[in-house]
Amino acid sequence: MGPSITPSTATSPASRVSAGQPRRSRSRDAFDNPSRSLKQTWKPTHTRKKEVLKALGIFQRATAEHLWCMLRPGDSHDRLTRDTLNALEGDGKVRVETRLESNHQLWVLTEQGHKEAKQLLPGNVRVSALRKPKYDTHGNPVVDDGFDEHAAAITMTAAVLTGAGFGTPLSWQTEIGHKLPYGYTQYADLTMRAPDADVPAMLLEVDRVNEPVDDLVAKVRRYSDWFELLAPKADAVKEKAARRQGAAVHDFPLWSRIYSATGREGCVPVAFVFTGKTTAQRASRMRRLEQAARRYFAGAAYPGAQFTAVDYH
Incomplete structure (x- = not known):
């Protein structure tokens, strides 16, 4: 995203000019x-x-x-x-x-x-x-x-992505809650369902580079906790057995009952959109979040092997 995603400074292609914005060459x-x-x-x-x-x-x-x-x-x-x-x-x-x-x-x-x-x-x-x-x-x-x-950035994020061909306005919902057993509800700024754009489901968080990185890491942790929740009436014993056997466990988690299949192993993608401040500040924020939250998505080192991997089962 550009330096600012707010309505006052949103950037449009050169051939598209907001009629609500004055031009210097004419009144x-x-x-x-x-x-x-x-x-x-x-x-x-x-x-x-x-x-x-x-x-x-x-x-x-x-x-x-x-x-x-x-x-x-x-x-x-x-x-x-x-x-x-x-x-x-x-x-x-x-x-x-x-x-x-x-x-x-x-x-x-x-x-x-x-x-x-x-x-x-x-x-x-x-x-x-x-x-x-x-x-x-x-x-x-x-x-x-x-x-x-922040509300302006959320709306404009959806507008920019929709205009770029990722779904339609009906692909979006705002402030969808994900309840956790310890009494906290993680609300997603945006949820997108756009199978036509090869994005069956995605959760988005919008940050204007004004939240502490620790708060963003906490969001990743809470999403990770939510993805681990079992669906009501799901058999925990069978789920554990499936994990040990390396079998698919998609039928057990709660998230699979709410969001459509992604067509690949793993949970629903969570995306962070950074806007505001300078390019350097946004890049720094991305690196810091990736480093601090790495334990929630990085592959595990295999004993005696020269690689890391994620076992999505």
Whole structure:
């Protein structure tokens, strides 16, 4: 990922420019409001409206740039996406929750839009909670500034990967909990299921190079612990016997009942996405995490042999 993945500094290909961003060579108004003489028609379609509703149903909050990168990466800029949002606002299905420091508007579903998104999304996709508007004691709307940089990085990560061809918006879910027996639940920032992109399942953690490396190592440890959990009613004796015999044990763990088979031995991949700070700082963070968490994924040295290996059985 680039130096920053936040909406204010997300990098787009040279041929794709956010319509919400001013160009020095022309005024903001001129860029945001193309001349009526242009041949391209800015007309939100029913299909685009449904796309936006479903995406906001999954991610809860997003900017037009997020939705543009995720839903229509082939568009030259985000004008049509913004027009679609404006049309949905007129229909009473979306609203602007706040305006970010980057001057991007942050969009959420209204109660009406939330109900429609539930109907549009498949039953196996978790719909995010409704963001209800807040009011002060006088009944005036209160601007909600709870959307932080980490949430922006998570949404943009999904948008960038989707735009690059890894699945569709329906491939994603956020904040999926993985309960551990010692009373802790490890929430994945993102889960991706994109078999068409040869990624049956993947868990992603997004770090803006601001968490202690020890905290990231703890996440790897908790995922490792969760992958070791047996499914309900799984026979622990048979599982141990299978391990001793070098037989497949995929039918025993809990994770195999939740995530689809990866097509190879081993658990569901866990990926860390680093964004923010400098290239050197991100590279340093990667090396430190790999070194500190190595005991959870490295191969074991075989006695008397000049190699290490992982026995996925």
